[in-house]
Amino acid sequence: MTSSSVVRASAAARAADARDPWRSRLTRADVRFAPYLFIAPFFVLFAIFGAFPLVYTGWVSLHDWHLIGDHTFVGLDNYTALFSDPDFWNALKNTVGIFVIATVPQLLMALGMANLLNRKIRARTFFRMGVLIPNVTSVAAVGIVFGQLFARDVGLVNYVITSLGLDAVDWQANTWSSWIAIATMVDWRWTGYNTLILLGAMQAIPKELFEAASLDGAAPWQQFWRITVPQLRPTLVFTVIISTIGGLQLFTEPVIFGNGRMLGGTLGQFQTVTMYMYETAFQRFQYGYGAAIAWALFGLIVVFSLINLLIVRRAAR
Amino acid sequence: MSTMKAASVRLWRTSPATYIALIVGCVTSLFPIYWMFVVATRSNDVINDVPPPLLPGAALADNVGRVFANEHAAFAYGLVNSLVVSSVVTLSVVFFSTLAGFAFAKLRFRGRNGMLMVIIGTMMVPVQLGLIPLYMLMVKIGWNGHLQAVIVPFLVSGFGVFMMRQYAAEAISDELVEAARVDGCSTFRIYWNVVLPVLRPAAAVLGLLTFMQTWNEFIWPYAVLDANTPTVQLSLSLLATAYYTDYAQVFAATALATLPLFAVFILFGRQIIGGIMEGSIKS
Numbered sequence: 001m002t003s004s005s006v007v008r009a010s011a012a013a014r015a016a017d018a019r020d021p022w023r024s025r026l027t028r029a030d031v032r033f034a035p036y037l038f039i040a041p042f043f044v045l046f047a048i049f050g051a052f053p054l055v056y057t058g059w060v061s062l063h064d065w066h067l068i069g070d071h072t073f074v075g076l077d078n079y080t081a082l083f084s085d086p087d088f089w090n091a092l093k094n095t096v097g098i099f100v101i102a103t104v105p106q107l108l109m110a111l112g113m114a115n116l117l118n119r120k121i122r123a124r125t126f127f128r129m130g131v132l133i134p135n136v137t138s139v140a141a142v143g144i145v146f147g148q149l150f151a152r153d154v155g156l157v158n159y160v161i162t163s164l165g166l167d168a169v170d171w172q173a174n175t176w177s178s179w180i181a182i183a184t185m186v187d188w189r190w191t192g193y194n195t196l197i198l199l200g201a202m203q204a205i206p207k208e209l210f211e212a213a214s215l216d217g218a219a220p221w222q223q224f225w226r227i228t229v230p231q232l233r234p235t236l237v238f239t240v241i242i243s244t245i246g247g248l249q250l251f252t253e254p255v256i257f258g259n260g261r262m263l264g265g266t267l268g269q270f271q272t273v274t275m276y277m278y279e280t281a282f283q284r285f286q287y288g289y290g291a292a293i294a295w296a297l298f299g300l301i302v303v304f305s306l307i308n309l310l311i312v313r314r315a316a317r
Numbered sequence: 318m319s320t321m322k323a324a325s326v327r328l329w330r331t332s333p334a335t336y337i338a339l340i341v342g343c344v345t346s347l348f349p350i351y352w353m354f355v356v357a358t359r360s361n362d363v364i365n366d367v368p369p370p371l372l373p374g375a376a377l378a379d380n381v382g383r384v385f386a387n388e389h390a391a392f393a394y395g396l397v398n399s400l401v402v403s404s405v406v407t408l409s410v411v412f413f414s415t416l417a418g419f420a421f422a423k424l425r426f427r428g429r430n431g432m433l434m435v436i437i438g439t440m441m442v443p444v445q446l447g448l449i450p451l452y453m454l455m456v457k458i459g460w461n462g463h464l465q466a467v468i469v470p471f472l473v474s475g476f477g478v479f480m481m482r483q484y485a486a487e488a489i490s491d492e493l494v495e496a497a498r499v500d501g502c503s504t505f506r507i508y509w510n511v512v513l514p515v516l517r518p519a520a521a522v523l524g525l526l527t528f529m530q531t532w533n534e535f536i537w538p539y540a541v542l543d544a545n546t547p548t549v550q551l552s553l554s555l556l557a558t559a560y561y562t563d564y565a566q567v568f569a570a571t572a573l574a575t576l577p578l579f580a581v582f583i584l585f586g587r588q589i590i591g592g593i594m595e596g597s598i599k600s
Binding site: 027030031032034035036038039041042043045046048049050052053054056057060067112113116117119120121125126127128129130131132133134136137138139140141142143144145146147148149153154156159188192193196197199200203245249251252255256259260274277278281282287290291294295297298 | 356369429432478503529536567586589
């Protein structure tokens, strides 16, 4: 952001000055205040519907707060209760578990697909659209279609499994199987998006790097891990952070998978933190406790983003 | 010599295996969507068949009819509501984002860099965090259950402002803006007549992304609206959870709810892909 990229106000005012002084004053005011008017709508609306709820969540979380009736100040009680709440830890375990088994294969697949698409291929646009189309589908639709694919009795996945001579899986009933089903939905929807992000970054890598490596006799695989991946580091960090923010807030897929119930299966085996927050606030009407869960979730996202940042930075070095 | 160089730039040769892998990837992407349309065109009694039907049937009209006749889900109403919500939000986000993006990229004012940092910061904050108080706010002002509850909070977007700022900084020359100024244009006239036409390609991508995102939004409409004023995703979830054994009807509704986005995607897929790939370089 250099000063040369900025329109000089004085030149404009001088130009107007020559014509008529009243107009010049108007022009000066316009030059001075128009920028603020232009950015004001964002800040006003964000203050009301973004910043205020955020701060207010913190305030509510310090209370025993119900929809109707009194709310009493309880300090950090909600947070201490959270620490010894087995349901919260269960939800946390599920969220992190699903996040890990979804994100790791997803980014590896995206890296592989981007590498394929980065070659000289025919029907380029077709393949790119092909990998991106799941991302256009709504999360609710994904939940519905995959809910059927993973259904116990009529699901296509179980049909394939039993055709191979194996036992059908009750996908909803077990922890690991429900996690796999939900992670599959996440990966199906997001792998293509990350593929295109990584592809864009791959194409921006200077070709000279590969030329030099080829002259030195580096094999394609060596070049991929020694040049491509390190060059992609900023983009990998970006995709990992985005996946973290999205993954830890996982909600719609498991809700639809569990037929709209917030409990996440009979034993809560796939109830995520956001589902637990929703259940607490909107079904049990404990707003104070729900708000504490929301802040805990936010803290979690920040911590995880930082951990991931460190891991990706080290791994891609 | 030059041919040798060209060959060395192409690090990975395109082999049949490349195409096989790409086709496998695309089939994986497309199959669930194809399956959605197959079930949507079948009657319920064949879905349990072994082997399952893999070709479309003839029951589409019947299934669609049942979706629209289903009072529980108010599906037609949901479609119209989503169209209204997504259109209003898209127009507003594009307008305010180009306006603010232009200001941040090309106008000089005190506190500019600081405010831009704030906007980037807002992109990091998860939506869920404000869900409970936002709901309480809506109850207080009596907007819960009304369409404005899913419109007004989303009229601006930090992501949009940032995206337009990045594009405007590159695409608009200072000379162009200064020339318009010397001609006596007000700042808004410069925005409207000079800046907006230049920003149009990027604004179109932002508009497409915003429309699709708003159309697909789930958790907030689910929390704040009810069956009397649903968006299409809410109608869909009402249908899916109440009639989860009636796959034919649910899948017909899912296909209907997804069709407008596929139309947009097929028409403008190239631009959307370009936008996503470009974003990766700038971020």
